[in-house]
Amino acid sequence: MSNKNMFKTRQLTVIGLLSAISIVLGLTGYGFIPLPIAKATIMHIPVIIGAILEGPIVGVAIGLIFGVFSIIQNIMSPNLLSFAYMNPLVSVLPRVLIGVTSYYAYTLIKAKNQSIKIGISAVVGTLTNTFGVLTMIYVLYAARYATAKHISAKAAAATIYGVAVTNGTCEAIISVLITIPVVLAVKKIIKR
Known part of the structure; x- marks a missing residue:
């Protein structure tokens, strides 16, 4: 098996594993x-971990699966705002972009400290x-959102x-606390 095929196999494995983790997190x-x-x-x-470890294409693929799962979840278990999350512009597009922005933020930051990057x-x-999900809800469904929320x-x-500000701040802190040790541990294993 050539190195090119092994790399594709590893990427597919990472996509499958991290997508499954995201889905299990949602289902449970x-x-x-x-x-x-x-x-x-x-x-x-x-999505962030996959993008940092394997590149933007892997991040986009995991984000796509996360977004499609979000649509399915809102069809199967509808809630007050499911009308918005059934639209791929709300539930898929921002999730796909996570992989792109995470990867390029990581590669463009010139800090030597891996934890900072x-x-x-x-x-x-x-x-x-x-902000991507909530901006799309605002742009596409502001009036309907207002009605749903009274x-x-x-x-x-x-x-x-x-x-967005409240959740975004909490989610960013939690994301940093989880992502740094996971990525550093995986990178350490890969170096061996």
């Missing part, structure tokens, strides 16, 4: 950490997810971006 509810103000998600972290990449990927249309932006 472990992908949501209850906080006093909201639920913080960690389902995007496998990984941490910044985790923050960028997390904010891509949080608020005025004028209050939709403040409410949506209030959630």
Whole structure:
């Protein structure tokens, strides 16, 4: 088997493993950490890890599977905002972009300290997810969101971006705390 084929096999393995982790987190509810103000998600972290370790294509593939799973989950177990999450522009596009932004944040940062590079990449990927999803909800469904939440249309932006800031901050901190040790451990194993 050539090195090129082994590399593709390794990438497929990483995609399958990290996608499965993301799906299990969603199915079991472990992908949501209850906080006093909201639920913080960690389902995007496998996308960030895959992008850092294997590149943007792997990150995009894991993000695509995460996004498609989000659509399926909202069809199977609808909630107040499922109308928005059934749209691929809301649930898939931002999740695909996590892999791109995480990878390029990691590669473009010139810090020598790996923990700093990984941490910044985790923050960028997390904010891509949080602000990407909520911005698409605002752009496509502001009025419908306001109706679902029983608020005025004028209050939709403040409410949506209030959630983005609150959740985004918590999710970024959690993402950094999980992503740094996982990526450093895997990189250490790969060097052997």
